[in-house]
Amino acid sequence: MIIKVCGMRDADNIRAVADLGVDLIGFVFCPQSLRFVKMIPSRAGIIPDYSEQRLKEVAVRGSVGENAEAGGYGAGLLGRPKRVGVFVNDMPQNIVTRVYNYKLDYIQLHGNEPRETCENLRKTLEPDIKPDIKIIKTISVAEEADIFQYRQYAEVVDLLLFDTKSKTAGGSGKHFDWSVLETYDGELPFILSGGIGPDDVERVKCFAHPKCVGIDLNSRFETEPGMKDVEKLAVFLKALGR
Template sequence: MMIKVCGMRDVENIRSVAELGVDMIGFVFWKDSPRYVSMMSSGAGIMPDYAGDNGRCVNGGVKKVGVFVDGMPQDIVTRVYNYGLDYVQLHGSESAVMIDNLRRTLEPDIRQGVKIIKAISVETAEDVDKWREYDGVADMLLFDTKCTCAGGSGRMFDWNVLQNYDGSLPFILSGGIGPDDVQRVKDFDHPMLAGIDLNSRFETAPAVKDVEALKAFVRALRG
């Protein structure tokens, strides 16, 4: 099972989390988020805005995910290039046409092999059914708790509604997973579950992750 740690910004914190053996690190490029990564120079002490320094704080085995909420395509393309993103996570109301056009822009000239994750906000079984709009254009789905903050709410939805998901796209489970939820994650069974997303409930401050809490969680989940 893949483990994605989202909402990171501080270089040293990123390095420490990457060393835990997680699979993905997520960077939020939505300005209304307290975890927003702005386009600042590497001297500012946060995530650098170009791929050279970026590669020094995330080792090659950890995939980089950029999170966007109804972002302008050119802004997404710029950040994919500058940060060397492996995945683009779309967390707004992006249409299938927009996603298809974005992929055609990115591949192959900007970022060969870039993958697209479409997030779907979930409260009811009917919400889960929205995946059908993105069948054939997204590489992966992410099911998150429906809220006004576009992720990072710290709240968990009823995972039982995901039994209604009968698609062929693998998905990441998100929404309020915390340090005490190891057994709950282990007990959740779905053939298309690819991984989990960890964020606000592992924070000591917005965009700063508790490395020891993450270490204990990762060991317990994979041990």
């Protein structure tokens, strides 16, 4: 199971969470979000440096084999978590700039971006800027009918992320009814999001869908917006069997 921890922006906190063996770290580039990344992409900012030895230690604790079964969407070389930039109806040139500056591995489009935006971003980034870029499209869910929004993106993105529909740019801390995902009949793998918290271990374990490859964790593991409670995450991941 892929573990994505989203809404991070403090280098030391990122390092501590990465040491837990998570697969994806999400950076929110939406100015309206409480988790908006304002800092520069350096050790003084949000992206921590890793020594070769530290990367090897993380890799030993990681789950490379498990993530291979999930389609290779998990942690990168030597266990470094892959970087996900989360954007909400942003201008394509801003997204491309962030991909380059922050060395992003994934783009997550969390707004009402049309199919054409996904196509154009890939054409712009491949092959010169980021040849292996992956694109995640968020599908905001309030009712069963919302699930079928995925169809317009089926051939232009790599992953879907089903999240709770809210007025905020993610991180609402609220669940949606996961049972509506029984109607999802697409081929794209998806990540489950929406208010998953420390008390949802059994709920996550019991959720079964052949295309679900991971979960997204955010606000319910925070001490404040943008700062994750590493101990809570560690306990949760251990209970999941990670």
